[in-house]
Amino acid sequence: MSAPLHILVVGAGAIARYHLHELLVQPGVRMTLADADPARARALAAKLGADFPIVDSLAAGLVLRPDAALICTPPYLHAPMAREVLEAGVHAIVEKPPAGSLAELDALIALAKARGRLLLPIVQVRVTSGSYLLRALADAGLTGRFLHGTVETHWRRDMEYYSAPWRGRYATEIGGPWAGLAIHGLDLVLPHLPAIRSVQAHGATLNHPIEVEDCGAALIRCAGGAWFVYTVTTHAHAEQTTGRLVFEHLEVRYATEPYGYAQMPWTVLCADPEQQKRVDACRARIVEPAVPADHEQAFHRQAQQWCEILRGGDARGHDMASYRPTFELLTAIYAASKTGAAVTLPIATEHPQYQRLAP
Ligand SMILES: NC(=O)c1ccc[n+]([C@@H]2O[C@H](COP(=O)([O-])OP(=O)(O)OC[C@H]3O[C@@H](n4cnc5c(N)ncnc54)[C@H](O)[C@@H]3O)[C@@H](O)[C@H]2O)c1
Numbered sequence: 001m002s003a004p005l006h007i008l009v010v011g012a013g014a015i016a017r018y019h020l021h022e023l024l025v026q027p028g029v030r031m032t033l034a035d036a037d038p039a040r041a042r043a044l045a046a047k048l049g050a051d052f053p054i055v056d057s058l059a060a061g062l063v064l065r066p067d068a069a070l071i072c073t074p075p076y077l078h079a080p081m082a083r084e085v086l087e088a089g090v091h092a093i094v095e096k097p098p099a100g101s102l103a104e105l106d107a108l109i110a111l112a113k114a115r116g117r118l119l120l121p122i123v124q125v126r127v128t129s130g131s132y133l134l135r136a137l138a139d140a141g142l143t144g145r146f147l148h149g150t151v152e153t154h155w156r157r158d159m160e161y162y163s164a165p166w167r168g169r170y171a172t173e174i175g176g177p178w179a180g181l182a183i184h185g186l187d188l189v190l191p192h193l194p195a196i197r198s199v200q201a202h203g204a205t206l207n208h209p210i211e212v213e214d215c216g217a218a219l220i221r222c223a224g225g226a227w228f229v230y231t232v233t234t235h236a237h238a239e240q241t242t243g244r245l246v247f248e249h250l251e252v253r254y255a256t257e258p259y260g261y262a263q264m265p266w267t268v269l270c271a272d273p274e275q276q277k278r279v280d281a282c283r284a285r286i287v288e289p290a291v292p293a294d295h296e297q298a299f300h301r302q303a304q305q306w307c308e309i310l311r312g313g314d315a316r317g318h319d320m321a322s323y324r325p326t327f328e329l330l331t332a333i334y335a336a337s338k339t340g341a342a343v344t345l346p347i348a349t350e351h352p353q354y355q356r357l358a359p
Contacts, residue, residue, distance in 0.1 A: 002028030003311050008066035008090075010034045010058050010081060011073035012041035015095060019070060020048055022295060022303035029307060034061040062088045068118070068310055071095055074166035075174040079104040082119065086111050091118040093306060097179045098320060101356045102331050102347060109320050118315055120306060121323035124298035125188040127305060128262035130254060132288050134192040137250065137268070140282045142275070144248025146193055149228030152242045153182035155258060157234040159208065168210035175358040176212030178203065179330055182232035186326050188262050189245060194222040196329050198344045201336040203359075207235050212358075218333045230333075249275055263297050327357075334358035 005028055009016055012035040023029050033052040035041040041054045055061045058081055061069065068091035071081045079099040085092040086108070098121055099105040112119035125131065137143050157177070166172035173180065190196075203216035215233040222228070228245075239258035244251065253267045268283065270276040289304070291297045309315045316322070328347055335353035336343040347354055 002026075002307070005029045005068070005307060005310055006032070006064070006066040007310075008032045008034060008058075008061040008064070008069040009052075010061060010069055010071050011077075011095075012037075012044040013072060016070075016072040017044055017048070018296070018299045019072065019303065020044070020050070020052075022299045023070075023307075024048065024050060025292065025295070025300075026303055026307045032061055032064055032066060034058055058084060062090060066090055068093060068306075070306075074164075074172055075180075076100065076166065076172045079108060082108050083111060086115050086117050086119065089115060089117065091120070091310060093118075093120045093122065094320075095122050096183055097174050097330070097357065098323070098327070099357075100174050102324075102328060102354050103349070105320065105324060105327055109324070112320070118309065119320040120309065120315070120318060121320050122302070123187045123323060123326075124302040125184050125262040126191065126318075127301035128188075128298050129264045129286075129288055130188060130262040130266055131191075132286055133264075133266055133268070133283065134189075134245075134252065136282055136286045137252070137279065138192060140278075142279055142282055143250055145224060145226070146222060146245070146247055147226050148244075148246040149189065149193070149226070150242065150244045151182075151185040151189055151228065151230045152240070153177070153185050153232045154236040154241070155181055155232075155234055155239045156236045157181075157208070157214070162208060162210055168208075168212055170212055170358055173212055175330070175334065176203070176205075176210075176214060176216075177232045177234050178213065178216050178218075178333055179357065181234070182216075182230065183326070183330065184262070185241065185243065186230065186329060189228075189243060190326055190329065192245070193228070194224050194226070196325070196332070196345050197221050197223055198342050199329065199332040199336045200342045201333045202340070203334070203337040213337070216333070216337065218336070220329070220333075250279055260296075331357055 033041040069085040070093045082092045162168045201218035203213035217231045241261040242255045332343045
């Protein structure tokens with residue numbers, strides 16, 4: 001029998017629907033839904049065929065003493081809400097981007113530690129079959145040194161997308177598609193690359209009447225000297241997400257499917273036929289947790305992982321501290337884009353961008 005868990009989901013919008021769909025099938029979990037517009041919460045509950053208690057604010061939800069709060073509100077509310085949750089002695093799970101700056105993120109990590117509460121990011125691509133594959137190849141010692149990479153998020157967003165009241169402005173969205181769309185590509189590959197040393201980047205707003213960038217390109221240098229190229233556009237005519245990671249002994253590729261790209265089918269190619277046999281054998285040995293029909297691998301496994309961690313499981317490698325390198329790289333990308341100069345990591349606390357993610 002699973003210990004009971006009460007999760008307060010704050011913000012009943014588009015992404016909350018995915019998380020609720022998965023939490024509903026986790027044993028022993030009950031949920032309360034909070035939205036400043038309770039009619040939206042009621043409509044979402046009806047769509048999911050669920051009978052959640054509904055409240056109209058985070059504060060009203062915290063009165064019910066949940067075990068954790070899952071923050072799915074617009075980005076500018078993430079850090080203040082996470083602070084309120086942690087100060088109430090409740091575990092916090094926070095949508096991306098989790099804060100408005102590295103300074104805010106570090107303060108939240110310190111607060112969670114001081115209060116003995118969990119602070120978890122939302123990084124669903126790290127539990128997909130693509131992540132399993134990259135880990136298995138590395139654990140088997142089959143990759144060798146990282147030599148080159150490209151990670152491309154070529155999606156299409158129209159003005160209906162930007163009509164959400166919080167999108168399009170740095171004050172409310174915190175960052176444009178680097179922080180909101182292409183971030184998943186970084187989440188996916190970053191744990192499998194050497195430490196990042198420096199970044200050159202350019203972002204621009206070319207085709208939408210918005211303040212945040214709508215496209216960008218970054219050249220990222222890793223320890224050991226290899227570069228990878230990281231691009232995002234919201235102007236694609238046929239959406240595609242691609243990644244190509246070239247290591248000394250093999251090359252991993254994913255391509256074409258715009259949103260499910262973190263899952264199979266991925267290709268692993270080796271110039272040496274003997275190495276290819278070893279790689280294929282390694283792939284054949286990978287065992288992954290099953291996912292029920294009608295459930296998305298990424299969101300399902302992530303909900304399962306949250307429940308395990310909230311019930312006392314090991315949070316190492318899944319908490320906000322482990323997510324910080326992604327957020328630091330994102331900060332460096334915006335800093336480099338702003339000045340046109342290369343930015344070296346780590347970002348010191350005195351760096352002007354430490355206090356603000358973007359622009
Ligand atoms: N993990 C992912 O793949 C993924 C995908 C899409 C969006 N997101 C993130 O999820 C967050 C929400 O995005 P969305 O598309 O669901 O937005 P949305 O606009 O559809 O929903 C936001 C909800 O928050 C509610 N809200 C606003 N202020 C509130 C407050 N003070 N208290 C309570 N509720 C409040 C709104 O009424 C709305 O229902 C964003 O940060 C976005 O970046 C993540």
